[in-house]
Amino acid sequence: MWPSHYALEDRREGQLARRESVQSGPGSQALIVDLIRSAGTISRTELTEATGLTQPSISNIVRRLIEDGLVRETGRAAPRGGKPRTLLEINASAKYGVGIQLGFESITLVATDVRGGVVGRQLVDGAGSATPEQVTDRLVTLYRGFVAGVGLAAPSIAGVAVVAPGPIAQLGGVLLGPPTLVRWDDFPLQQALQESLDVPVVVDNDAAAAAVGEFWSRQVSRTESFACVYMGTGIGAGMVLGGALYRGSSSNAGELGHISIEVDGVPCHCGNRGCLERYAAPAAVMAAAEASRDRLDGLGLGFAPETLSRDFDQLARAAVSGHEAALDLIRFSADRVAAASVTLANLLDLDRLVLAGPGMAVAGSLYARAIRERLEQRFFARRAHPIVVELSANPRDAAAIGAASLVLQGTIAPGHGPALTR
The missing domain is CATH 3.30.420.40 (ATPase, nucleotide binding domain)
Known part of the structure; x- marks a missing residue:
């Protein structure tokens, strides 16, 4: 027996709804955020043309981003044969990331906004020959004093990323024999920091972080x-x-x-x-x-x-x-x-x-x-x-700035940054 006209319509509407749901998911949000970031300002129509997503999907994603304060409307562009197009841009002050560059001779702390602009920086003595446990306790104290000094409210901090040279086990944030930090081999830095900090913590490689920071801010x-x-x-x-x-x-x-x-x-x-x-x-x-x-x-x-x-x-x-x-x-x-x-x-x-x-x-x-x-x-x-x-x-400071960018990217463009968990 052939399905009724109403059954076909219901099925078609269900398929459209599922497609819109997929197109409005985290991967699509990451794509939209990245396009707005790289363009500086862009309209919804241009986002539709650049991505191939439907206009309703673009509207849903942009609406969520505006409601979350990550994106804002900023004026209008000259019309192209129709009404003026409303332009969108990243809201730089929506969130802040903190990056810590861990080294033998020095430790650098940096806070950046969503666009990668540095809003605070501190340079202190490095890890030297101290034990990982001693340095970890010091990092916790440094972080708390740093964010207080910069004036960052806790809800505005997306997370903190610590970057170091050498191989790293991403799962668990374990340092695997960094060449200059000889006492840190197999030390679970992420776990040690997460036990004391009430923000998501990421541990990553310094060169990888620098690449993300340069890509994001440029x-x-x-x-x-x-x-x-x-x-x-x-x-x-x-x-x-x-x-x-x-x-x-x-x-x-x-x-x-x-x-x-x-x-x-x-x-x-x-x-x-x-x-x-x-x-x-x-x-x-x-x-x-x-x-x-x-x-x-x-x-x-x-x-x-x-x-x-x-x-x-x-x-x-x-x-x-x-x-x-x-x-x-x-x-x-x-x-x-x-x-x-x-x-x-x-x-x-x-x-x-x-x-x-x-x-x-x-x-x-x-x-x-x-x-x-x-x-x-x-x-x-x-x-x-x-x-x-x-x-x-x-x-x-490229690695520290990139570290901050890592946590921001993972927050506002999920799917393109590290997984952030408390």
Whole structure:
């Protein structure tokens, strides 16, 4: 027996309702938020055209975002043959994220708004040789004092993310042998912090966080293949593809420093040989500098683990000023980073590459120049399109800013950021 006209109508309405429900889900919300973020201002009509979602779905998502205070209407655009279009933009002050960059020599706390604008910053002594438990207690105290000093109300804080170098077990936020924090191997940092803090806590890799922060604050389009090369104590990379951070199987993708640039080169602690870090990271550069220290007299270099960052900055300043021996050392490092960057660009067919991290703070222009020259000569798809190579506007704090962006992205664009749980 054929179904009645009313039964067919009911079924059709049910199918439409289910489709609208799917189109209005978290994934679609993430897409809409990301488009508004990258566009700066955009209309509902343009969102419909860009996404292929139905007008009712766009209206439902935008209405929810406005009700939640994440998006707001901001004036009207010139009409295109009809009535003026109402423009939408991200409400920068809707939420705030707190990022903590954990290091041996220093700890940086940063608070950012939804657009990635820094609203507070604090730099304190690093973890040093203290136990993880001692440092964790200190981080809790620092966090509470920091948010109080910045004046952030508890309901406005999306969460806190702590980032560190080295491999991390994303599930449980466990540090797996960070190279400079030798006492932290297998320490469950996320659990330890979550027991004392009443906000969601995320633990992540510093290079991955820096990539998210640069992508978010630069308003990079989700259609671009984007990567960030991050040089701190080591060298890593974060990749954002299709608007989402590429994490890999265990959330440890992007270990650029452990790409082998010499097949039978120097052994590395990771088990590989000839890794980029063993030739180009600050520790390798300063080891080479110590071997020729007679050419570097007068620069005030300490050649000690606790002065590594300061020594590298000093050497970089000398290189930028034209000191011949210092320039040779930095150029050697930059050339190796450039070679690895070509490999990264060829693998991902990049549109844009940003350089960040404390290691890029002083001599970043030398690294950028070396990378641009290499890409112009050796990037496989160079005749099809160029790659934009840029320096971070805030290289020293890029990981902390990115950490704050991680929790914000996970809050306002669910599905594209980390899962946030209390």
